[in-house]
Amino acid sequence: MSKWISTSLGEVAKIITGPFGTQLHKSDYVDSGVAVIMPQNIGSRQVNYEKISYISEEFATTLRRYKVLKNDIVFARRGDVEKHAFITESEEGELCGTGCFLVRFTSEHVLPEFISLILSTPFVKKWLVLNAVGSNMPNLNTEILKNVPIKFPDLSTQQKILSTISSVEYKIRINTKINTNLLDMAKAIYMHSFFGKHENAKISDILLENSKSNIQVGEAREARGDYPFFTSGETIYEWDNYLVKDRNIYLNTGGNADVKFYIGKAAYSTDTWCISAKNDFTDYLYLFLDAIRPELNQKFFQGTGLKHLQKALVKDKEIYLPSKEILTEFNSIVKPMMEQVSFNTRNNQYLSDLRDWLLLVLMNELATIE
Known part of the structure; x- marks a missing residue:
């Protein structure tokens, strides 16, 4: 050994x-x-x-x-x-x-x-x-x-471990690539169909706000659980209880603008604004917010030192809302894409946990690879 x-x-x-x-x-x-x-x-x-x-x-x-x-x-x-x-x-x-x-x-x-x-x-x-x-x-x-x-360990054992882990890593990379392609397609459909059209409403007209979380990011860094935990960073952690379910949007409130979307039970940090939308507009609102991310970063984050998202400005932002018939047609195309993205995100979380568990067992010399 x-x-x-x-x-x-x-x-x-x-x-x-x-x-x-x-x-x-x-x-x-x-x-x-x-x-x-x-x-x-x-x-x-x-x-x-x-x-x-x-x-x-x-x-x-x-x-x-x-x-x-x-x-x-x-x-x-x-x-x-x-x-x-x-x-x-x-x-x-x-x-x-x-x-x-x-x-x-x-x-x-x-x-x-x-x-x-x-x-x-x-x-x-x-x-x-x-x-x-x-x-x-x-x-x-x-x-x-x-x-x-x-x-x-020795070089031979390092190579054996890499070969074993590589299949898990490969699947994670494939899921990530699929998600990138699906999101790119969904964003392109939104941009082609709606972006730049004359505004006829404000975000506040469709906005639904979830309760503010009291969970600090530091708590989640050490946690293990069944539910994805969203923060104002790019890393998705885990939590043992969920705060929301179904379709939700997660926005950074400190630092730089970022917009995430997830379907399913999830939790989020105190520095994350979790929202959704009325009348089946949640996927549409996510794609709109993602499209204006540079504007969010430049105009909607204010303050000295670490800048913070001004929620009132977001609520007051004008937006074009299509008719119910057009939205239904749009959702019939985009929703399955977003559902697959969330499925792949969950799958990657499970695969990452499997990889980490296997490495931990090997590092503690509780098992060997022949």
Whole structure:
């Protein structure tokens, strides 16, 4: 049986701080070119391209120190610090952006992809959150990342574990890709059919507000349960009781604008505004809010320091509402898409729990893979 070695991330990799704001300005971004991985682009062990920015090939050469290579890892320096992106061949050559750390492996005794799995376990995620600094928003620094505790067996066992876990990871990736495609189609149908039409109502005319939650995000980070738990971050946690059911929209109330949609029993944090709509308009309202997300971010989030969503402005926002007949036709197309997205989201939660449980059993040497 292979013995697991306990050490820290800094013993097997070097930590590189991403470019500072003086090196990379908003004016440097272009419509296409070299992708820049920022904190908002870091998903669950992958790069999220939905809000990615680009710089020119020419300008990227001046920042070549920060170009990512296959098997690197990119961490956010602030915000959702427990998440990271593992760099595959398809992302090689992109840029580690401002507000991020680049982890580059130096040890011959570890497989980078295996360490990425270890870094995604609940134990390490909890450690990162507890050791992050900052009162309003968790922040990492190089010393914290160097001290992240990790465990690994010999290379042969690492490869066996990766092969076992890969089927679960593959299914999670497929579900995520299907969801992206379905949401893109639903958004395109909405934009083609309704966006830009003359407003004839206000959001308040159809809005239904759910009760404010008193559950803090920190409580959910350590929880396990049967129901998805939505927050003002991108990570979906779990909770053992549900607060709402059926079709609901979840909006960030602090930081930056984001809009999520889920069908089923769920819970949410105190910094999340959970709403739905009258007269079967919930799916429609979600797609409208998603379409105006840049406007929400620029005009509806106000305040010094950490900005907050001004709910009164959202309620007063004008909107075009189609007739009942047209809405029924729209829903007949879009609703099945949104239902499949929610089903895949639940499935991914179960698969992630299975992966984490299997890794925990193996890390505690309660089982082996032959």
